[in-house]
Amino acid sequence: MFIHPLLWRVFNVLFPQNNITKTSELSLKSDYHLFKQGVRPEWEDIQNKNGGKWAYQFKDRRATVPIDDLWLNVMLAAIGETLEADDAKEVMGVVVNVRKAFYRIGVWTRTTGGKGGNKDTLMEIGKRFKEVLKLPSRENVEFSGHTESALSGSTRAKAKFMV
Secondary structure (H helix, E strand, C coil): CCCCHHHHHHHHCCCCCCCCCCHHHCCCCEEEEEECCCCCCCCCCCCCCCCEEEEEEEECCHHHCCHHHHHHHHHHHHHCCCCCCCCCCCEEEEEEEECCCEEEEEEEECCCCCCCCCHHHHHHHHHHHHHHHCCCCCCCCEEEEHHHHHHHCCCCCCCCEEC
16 A cells, blocks of 8 residues: 655654644744645745635634644645545645734645636635635635735735635
8 A cells, every 4th residue: 555755744743753843833923835746835936926825814713723633634635635626736735824813724726717727626626625624604715816915015915716
């Protein structure tokens, strides 16, 4: 039986004897990234520059958010390729950000649903991402393009789509 090396790394998050710090124990302004091989977690990467990200910010409840479990589930969904249809090839990677007042988890995509992309595919990724996060229906995950975020000077550009 073959087990992908990335799965072993994620699996080790579950056990305290590993060297990976839990997300909940990271210092402020820390990030974890898990991207496809050859893709850098940067807007400028050739494979990301025309893309965007689905994101959800856990605000005002940082102490009560089960971030370690949520981040593990998002990583497993990315590795298991359950965030998108088999032929979509849209998800580039996942990221978690630790900030003073919140945690943010995101799914980076290759396109924004415009040129060379498919809005329906992006919307499906957003729905699956929301399910993995186990969010109630009243909460929304938001999608914004990397270009729009760069132009706004913030990682929090106005949402292009919401689910």
